[in-house]
Amino acid sequence: MSLETEEEGTKTTNGNGLAKSNKKDKSGGSNGTGSNEDPHRDLKSRLHRTLIDEIDKDALKDTESNKDLEKEVKETIENLLEEESKRFSISMKDREKIQAEILNEALGFGPITPLIENSDISEIMVNGPNQVYVEEDGKIKLTDIKFRDDQHVLHVIEKIVSPLGRRIDESSPLVDARLPDGSRVNAIIPPLALTGPTLTIRKFSEDPLQAKDLISFGSMSTEMADFLKTCVKKRLNIVVSGGTGSGKTTTLNVLSSFIPKDERIVTIEDAAELSLHQDHVVTLETRPPNMEGKGAITMRDLVSNSLRMRPDRIVVGEVRGGEALDMLQAMNTGHDGSITTGHANSPRDMLSRLETMVLMAGMDLPIRAIREQIASAIDLIVQQDRLEDGSRKIVKVSEVQGMEGDVITMQDLFTFKREGRDSKNKIIGSFESTGFAQVFLDSLKDK
Template sequence: TTLEKLIAKEKLSDSIDREQRTQIIYELLDEVLGLGPLEQFLRDPSISEIMVIGTDKIYIERTGKLVLTDKKFASDKQLMTVIERIVAPIGRRVDESMPLCDARLQDGSRVNIVIPPLALDGPMITIRKFSEKKLSVNDLINYGSLSKEMAEFLKICVTLRKNIIVSGGTGSGKTTLLNIISSFISETERIVTIEDSAELKLQQEHVVRLESRPANIEGTGEIPIRKLVINALRMRPDRIVVGECRSGETLDMLQAMNTGHDGSITTVHSNSPRDTLNRIETMVLMSGMELPIRAIREQIKSAIDIIVHQTRFSDGARKIVSITEVTGMEGDIITTQDIFKFQQTGMDSTGKILGEYRATGLIPTFAEESKTKGIRLNLDIFK
């Protein structure tokens, strides 16, 4: 190749072995055609996130743990060139007038970019990689993310068209779990998915994918999630799956769930099932509709059936820590009951979290409904 001829011409081949020569060629190609020092991390399937802080620090997340690598950018200019290569293909720009940007790589990986003056330590890049591996519910069971009984229960909930909220903190695996739960939807149904950045990988035949659009350079043309949720109602959906509810679209989602579009699924960023309900209440208020708190809670109680809460533990493991049913209201308070919980028992010498999944012994209130619909619900899983 041209690069090999260049190395030979400069008489570098005498001082380096074949492996070093190959590495130099790869690094040159990454620099000329790719994203420089980030390329090797993008190629590594064991890495889930890449975090750049200025020119000197590149962190990666591998198996749930953060690691500082020895790779660096040579200069601010090199780093800004990489940023330009990320945003240019999708028609975005990053400069002092627009120092924040969300983008997506060609493989679907999500990218967030912040540059000075907002980023005090130099340009910052955060990449959440798009996993090409399609995980199944059996994979999650093998990873210890949930039990067989919990998986069986979630499948029944989807079959019974229960409205499900997947909740959890940042990096807890909400989108992955949303994918798994959505895989239980029948092949015969029309599914409309709505996301900020397309990450869902539903395998059913009849899937309609919608993606929101940010404002252009002139500050116009934005199509937010909320507008897509409203539009989805006109598309004859059997199921609506929203990647994440963050703001006023939550009210439209609740209204959809309450007006015949049952079996819908979304995610909410929260710290517990109770916090999930509080967050939903707050996000409904963000819609601009001046509704009484009691009316909002009535909507939430009527719309949401199940909250599946997931946590990332200190050892990097992601586990469903509770499956909670919304049962009704007592006074002005929404009532719930835990159906399954993860009980942590300790930690081994390597820092691995120890514990077990337990049924609480409580039977979901819709157990009778499954009988009338001819869907077998094995009550033994709740013992």
């Protein structure tokens, strides 16, 4: 949807809303939004429409490639505000606020633009027009940012997904996409979202975190980082497991950075998030179905295809379905050194989830055969957790040893031991080696 279309919709909505509001105000009642009502709402809508008339619409749609456009838009807004200030008294503070909001609407992503630009915020959650939460320092906080209405939220969602060739409407009410900076976006709208259009943005650092950063944050120890670096270089197959928002993708990025630069890496993701600095990287991304419900390319399709691309390493952003079977088969047929992530609460749970995902592939395999595939393919499971204080830590590194009877045997190599909380109520503890890590490394040398 273009800016012009959104503003036409706003004129209709605002017109009806203001008419109702004025009628109620005369009788001394509430206007429906109470203290949330923006006194400059009508002015901003009028300025926005005038801006669209004066600025080239095609240029507004392609703001990423036009660096001079921001300057032109700023000057136009200033001139329009100067004209309006002759008719109405507008304080300098309000003028600056109005200018920033209109600029964000025209060139950015509306009210959430400052949140996207704030590097301290890791996640943005828009639950309809009147509720915007953020995650900062691992904690979720409610902001005072609001949208005009559902149509305003929908316009921002469409502004994100349209350049990517994605669509969102009643026939296709949910979508995964990404911002130009690589941030992951999920949107879901009515009739599926009953509270209004819902937008979730997972932000990623422009400069990907490295092992030294995770060590300084207390997410891992130096000994643990050296151990994992050795395991990656020795081409072990590694699964990073953890809950939502626990930092799995960040850890996957760090592990992938240990891959030697002379190897060919194929990455497979639903929405491209990994940022590898090696020279020889091929990035693959799934594709949703078209308007006729055809043409979808799944993770399983890409994993199967990657085997024909002569990869030295296969890095799968996350396994969550039947592609787990193809991934295990690749690990067992010469594609050593593969790395992936999965949702699980412990290393043992990750093994159970892998069993379930293999069954989702539709193959009628006996459980023992599946477990033998898993035990043979996976070498290490790195468990990442987000603790109650918001910190993210690698709480376990476990070796998959093999099969004993019908059970896959495991051995913890590193664990995080809690020791209490400090004066700021932050969890403190230490990373401890169980003593088997060196034995594990010695066995690698023997191989």
